[in-house]
Amino acid sequence: MAELTLDDVTKVFTEDDGNEITAVDEVSIDIEDGEFLVLVGPSGCGKSTTLRMIAGLETITTGEIRLAGGRINEKPPAGRDIAMVFQSYALYPHMTVRENMSFGLEESTEMSDDEIESTVADTADLMEIEELLDRKPSDLSGGQQQRVALGRAIVRAPEAFLMDEPLSNLDAKLRATMRTELQRIQDNLDVTTVYVTHDQTEAMTMGDRIAILNDGVLQQVGTPLECYHTPNNRFVAGFIGDPSMNFFEMAVDGETLVIDRFEYPLKPAQQDAIRNRSNVVFGIRPEDIRIKEPGGLSDNYQFEVTVDVVEPRGDENTIHLTFDRSVDDPVTFTATVSGLRDISAGDEVTATFPPDSIHLFDTDSGVAVHNRTFNAENATKQIL
Amino acid sequence: MSTETGRAGERTLFGHSLRRLILYLVLLGMGAFYLIPIETGLMTSIISPGTYSGNLPYLPPLEPLVSGTGAFSLEPWRGALDGLGQGLVNSVILVVPATILSGLLGSMAAFGLTTISWRGQIGIYILFVAGIFIPYQAVLVPLTQFWYNIVPLRSMFEPLAALPLVETYHWKLLALIITHTAYGLPICTLLFRAHYKKLSDEMVEAAQLDGASIATIYRRIILPLSIPMFAVVFIYQFTQIWNDLLFALTIVQFGDAAVVTQELVGIGVSQSGTNFPLRMAAALLAALPTLLVYIFFGDKFAKGVAA
DSSP states (O other): OOOEEEEEEEEEEEOTTSOEEEEEEEEEEEEOTTOEEEEEOSTTSSHHHHHHHHHTSSOOSEEEEEETTEEOTTSOGGGSOEEEEOTTOOOOTTSOHHHHHHHHHHHHOOOOHHHHHHHHHHHHHHHTOGGGTTSOGGGSOHHHHHHHHHHHHHTTOOSEEEEESTTTTSOHHHHHHHHHHHHHHHHHHTOEEEEEESOHHHHHHHOSEEEEEETTEEEEEEOHHHHHHSOSBHHHHHHSSSSOOEEEEEEEETTEEEOSSOEEEOOHHHHHHTTTOSEEEEEEOGGGSEEEOSSOOOSTTEEEEEEEEEEEOSSEEEEEEESOTTSSSOOEEEEEEETTSOOOTTOEEEEEOOGGGEEEEOTTTOBEEEOOOOOHHHHHHHHO | OOOEEOGGGOEEETTEEHHHHHHHHHHHHHHHHHHHHHHHHHHHTTBOGGGOOSSSTTSOOOTTTSTTSOOBOSHHHHHHHHHHHHHHHHHHHHHHHHHHHHHHHHHHHHIIIIISOOTTHHHHHHHHHHHHTOOHHHHHHHHHHIIIIISOHHHHHGGGGGSTTOOTTHHHHHHHHHHHHHHHHHHHHHHHHHHHHTSOHHHHHHHHHTTOOHHHIIIIIIHHHTHHHHHHHHHHHHHHHHHOOHHHHHHTOSSTTOOHHHHHHHTTEETTEEOHHHHHHHHHHHHHHHHHHHHHHHHHHHHHHHO
């Protein structure tokens, strides 16, 4: 167990025709001892490359990776004391589960056969795979293979775990179960873990902290709630959260924001944040939008809108709303409401955009200039 | 004959459709076409040479019951075993090490060229591929020069001849082993490479992270997973080397080190005529080892080809 530090880590691939592609661009993250960090981003964002550099499967172009304070750039994968769980599980198909789990101990430690035997048995017990020990991977289900792959990583008691989308080959139900189980195991073992995924739900639910990557550039590192409520930029705001945040590109007109279909008055602090700008991107999360019966607009934050499509999910409904259904390119946005509310397509409703729930982003750079009111300590206290 | 009209004019005969009956007849004909030469050879090989007339060679030797078919005798097989004995032993001494070596080295080369990545490996691989296309005829003269004039293998081998069971002439077989190994290496490498490309990279990476060295990854991961491909390569190389005559004529030329194909050429031929029963028995005897290899490794071969 140790802290893992990425210091300006960069990876440049040179293609055959001499073109240079920067896959990872000066990424710096401090991962504390025992922390569960989730590296998340769309495919091709460099998250897997980052993980492979930590594992030693990919060379580091510039920058430094330190494990427990010591530089590991030049160490071969075998010398890093890191275990990795692969998306394909990468079990050795010709070996039994027991042999799969013993292999690393036989190759990397001086343990006696008896010690190896008992260590494997203990880990198998922890992972609840004792009855599978004498089977070959081809005789196991996907979920069982997944457990064995995890067991193989755990059995070596490494300084750090790396996981490359380990749950993406499981069906949705099993994935949810394994998510919880993985967290429980990581919590018990208290081993520094870097977990790569493209699934923002996994990132939100599993990570102590999440690091969001896009195009090889680190966008934000923070707790799931920080990244959710105070995104650094429009990319993070749109990537984290499902359904995604609503964005409107609006013009600044004095104290209000204007778009063809609606006007939105700003509070003084918000006006300060966008001073000297003529355009701004307005963002609001679907669950922050309040929907009520039509009629009687009581303030300037309310708008009359029409329900376009309703996606029922059971616990809540995602509804697609539009300011004006009759035009060719209606401005649409989504809101979530309780699953028990009776709303159907074509209904006229009133939508409220509460002023303390809005985000404002720079139109060109996407940088957040104003985030919703969010106090991390208060939020945690309320939960507790 | 019970002829009834089935569906859509399909006639049936004893419960079988006419179409099926024709299929069976064609299959039977094809089976006979393939098997008659072998059957004829086998029957000829058990005819006493003195009574062999050349008539009806495909009939079993039933004289004196059926005249003209010859009398039964195992004498041709005894003669073949006597005549080919030395050649069979030499061929086994040649084929077993050459097959194992070319398979093993091919697998190692393919591992180094496929699973491990390093600069310039494609260039080296292209040399291997080019090796497949070097015609045998082009290397015959250089091979003779190489083994007789350039490499003093004969004198280097002299001390080994003092060992029990080793004879001086075995140096020629050693030269032949090395030649066949080298010549078989490209195609073996190609076959193994195709197999290794399909193995998961992540599995090899997992082994690296587990602390295994390159040699260990080969020995404990890659080699056990190559067994089906070894069956393919072994059968292929065994047949190739066992049946080879050209390299044997070039390198062994004549003498005690002659392999079975060389001895087969001259057996049963004399000024008094051709001893067909002896030639047939010898041909079958010489082909027997390849046949056995197919029988014993056929299922693994099929698995490897399908892999």
